Amino acid sequence: MVTWNRGASGTCALCQNHLETREHLFFSCPYGSRVWAALAKGLLKARFTTDWSLLLEYISDQHLDRVEGFLIKYVFQAAVYTIWRERNQRRHGEVPQPVEGLILWLDKQVRNQISSIRIKGDMRYEAAYQSWIKARS
Template identity: 30%
Template sequence: MWCTGSPLRSVITPRYITNAGFNLRTTVADVIDQNGNWKWPQAWFDLFPVLITISVPNLDSNAEDRLVWKDVDGKPGDFKSAQVWNTIRSQEHHAPWANMVWFSQCIPRHAFHMWLAFRNKLKTQDRMAVWEAGSQTNLNLMCCPLCNYDRDSRDHLFFQCNFSAQVWNKVKAMVNLTNVDTTWSSILNWVEQHSRSKSVDHIVSKLVIAAASYYIWQERNNRLSTNSKRTVDQVAEMVKGSVRLRLMSFRFRASSAKERIFKAWQICNDDVVDPG
């Protein structure tokens, strides 16, 4: 980028370049004469007014061309793969729920599910209706397979559905989520306030939210595909068991916090295997 308008072949058509005796591989030095003037035809200034603003550069014949990497702000620097990625990727604002989905103690399959849920990309019935999948009659007959009432959606499943609400109320009692009700907006409000927290209680709460939504979604899919049904207590125990297993591999900074968490989740120290 030797000038703001370069490369000039993006401005001047190939036909005019060829008619003037140049080609697409012609360099800047090739179009400067010995007196330091442009060699291109005078008519080009009328055809391509941008050329009027381009002054003849001072070329040092003893210097060699070199490649210089510039970042997204145009600042030259060392070539790094991280800089390349930041340049070519599509950059958006940091999602307020990102730390709720991806954190070091997360359960990967639960995290991926939460990522879809926060983006509202789960294949719920309300989204299928927008896609116009199936006949209109079949769409009108759709209802939540958990409570058999109303068409399921993300906000309905987590956790306004009667079945989901019962599961949620059972598992949220295990952690400090008493102020979070059965609405998705209430969960989002908690996430925005605590998702970045390093507190062990908030980390366990994030595990509970992710596990609850994951197993409710799993139960919903099982009822649609196999017609098998679990009770509220069974699903709640699956949530608790999943979180309990994850807690057994935690590295606690304070022994008092470990004792308190283990007592609340009924974990015996004899059952814990040292992850180191």
């Protein structure tokens, strides 16, 4: 952003302490890292990582179990989008949301997505809800 707009601040809008990079915003910033860890540690277990390249490699693996693959891909997409949205809202002067509120909101989004798939009758994801509950405990 700083390269495109020389007047823009390069400081992270979430923690106000570091240069805002992709790795910092989503994985090193105390705010973003708490969101990611709260949602992904239970799913990824020993494979938990904050390395962008490793994470993309893992979620792109075509041999992932259908439910596990769906959950981690959806959580990754939802977390990245939501953290970015929070960052933008802060940049534009909106009231900051507490990290706990964002985690709860994302948890609800994952549950809603699973429920909408189940309501449509796609039974291939029947185990997704139980997997998500187990990962969150």
